[in-house]
Amino acid sequence: MHKDKEGIYAAVYDVVRCIPSGRVTSYGAIAAAIGAASGARLVGYAMNFSHNETPPVPAHRVVNSKGLLTGKFHFSPPELMAELLEAEGINVTDNKVQNFAAVFWNPLTELDINRVA
């Protein structure tokens, strides 16, 4: 279901869309979930195209490893990302996700990609 011939992009979109409401994840975590652990930048690059993808992916739920809204400037209104996150129930202050560890959603663990038999 992941890493289809479509490319890593489809895999990224798939994982991001699997992020439950009120949760956030890091690019590196997604990259690791799709098998491109070293390609965290690829995830971000894929997110750049996510605005035109269907169904649209909740890119606002994707932050960097520090919980910082690095890509907020790529949204139509940069503040939209924080607005959406707060709408999800996540506290965002100073472009940073508060209580990041609590709202962090690990695709490797929650989504159980490894499929441990």
Next chain:
DNA sequence: CTTTTGACTACCT
């Protein structure tokens, strides 16, 4: 086929 870029991450200064 070579070069550039990109919403990252980690290490080093």
Next chain:
DNA sequence: GAGGTAGCCAAAA
């Protein structure tokens, strides 16, 4: 503690 550089992979030009 903060800032800068290097490394990483993948896709578009």
